[in-house]
Amino acid sequence: MFKRAAVLVMSCGALLAGCGQDSPGDEEELISNLVEAGFPARDIQVLGDDVYVGGDAHVSLQASREMLQTEGSAEQYRTTNLVNTGAVTRICLNPTATFTSYTRLNQGLDQAIINYNALGLCFSMVRGPNTSCNATINVTTMAGTGGSSGFPSGGRPYNTIRIGTGLNTASLDVVEHVITHELGHALGLRHSDFFNQASSCGSGVNEGAAGVGAILIPGTPSTSYPGGSLMNACYPPSTTGEFTSTDIIALKYLYGC
Ligand SMILES: [Zn+2]
Secondary structure, three states: OOEEOEOOOOOOOOOOOOOOOOOHHHHHHHHHHHHHHOOOHHHEEEEOOEEEEOOOEEOOHHHHHHHHHOOOOHHHHHHHOOOOOOOOOEEEEEEOHHHHOOHHHHHHHHHHHHHHHOOOEOOEEEEOOOOOOOEEEEEEEEOOOOEEEEOOEOOEOOOEEEEEHHHHHOOHHHHHHHHHHHHHHHOOOOOOOOOOOHHHHOOOOOOOOOOOOOOOOOOOOOOOOOOOOOOOOEEOOOOOOOOOHHHHHHHHHHHEO
C-alpha cells in the first residue's frame, strides 16, 4: 500500500502565483512548449487555469519558455531550471496563518527545514515570516493528503508549496516527507522514478522519456525502488521522512558549496 505524494489541485487558490492570470492563448503556448521540451501529452494535465506535469509539479508559462531557451540535451534544461546559488543564499519559507494552525503540518515544516540545512548547501532555509532572504517560498494548504509545487524559474525556487490538511493526522515522518518532497520540486528535482511511477506507486505513467527534461544527476542510480528516494512519485507508509543517501548526493551535487 503506497501513498501518492502527488495530489492534484482542483481549484484556483488565492495564493497560487499566476493563478487565473493566463489567457487561453497562454495555456496553448505553455502546453506546446512542454510538448516541444519532451513531456509526453499524457503527462500534461490541465486543471482549472493551471498546468501540471508529473502529477504535482505546476509549470508557469515563463518556466515553460525557459525550458526551450537552451537547445539540445536535457542537461541544459535542468541547469536552466535550477536555483541560482550566486544570487540565492537564504530562502525564506513563509507559512500562512492557516498552515501554522495545523500543528502536525507546522512540525513537519520544521523537520523539512532541518533536512535541508543539515546538508550544508550554498543556501540556507529559514522559517518566516521573514523578509531578509533572496527568495521566498510560501507554504500554504490544500485539501487532501498530498502536496503540490512547481519548478524553479528565473534562478529562483518555485514560490509556493501547498500541503494537504488531511496530513495533519498523519505521522510526523510522513508530513516531513511530503514537505521535503515538495520543496525538492521547488528546487528543481524531478521524481526519481519519473520514467516509471509504478516503481514507487504500484501503477502510474512514464512522466517523460529519459534524457528529456530530467537529467541523471552524477553519482545517483538510474534505477529506482520504493523508499529509494524521497523524490519518488509515491512514498511508502514506512517513510522516515529523511533524505536517502542518493538524495543527499543529488542535492550536494546541485547545490553544495
Ligand atoms: Zn512530486
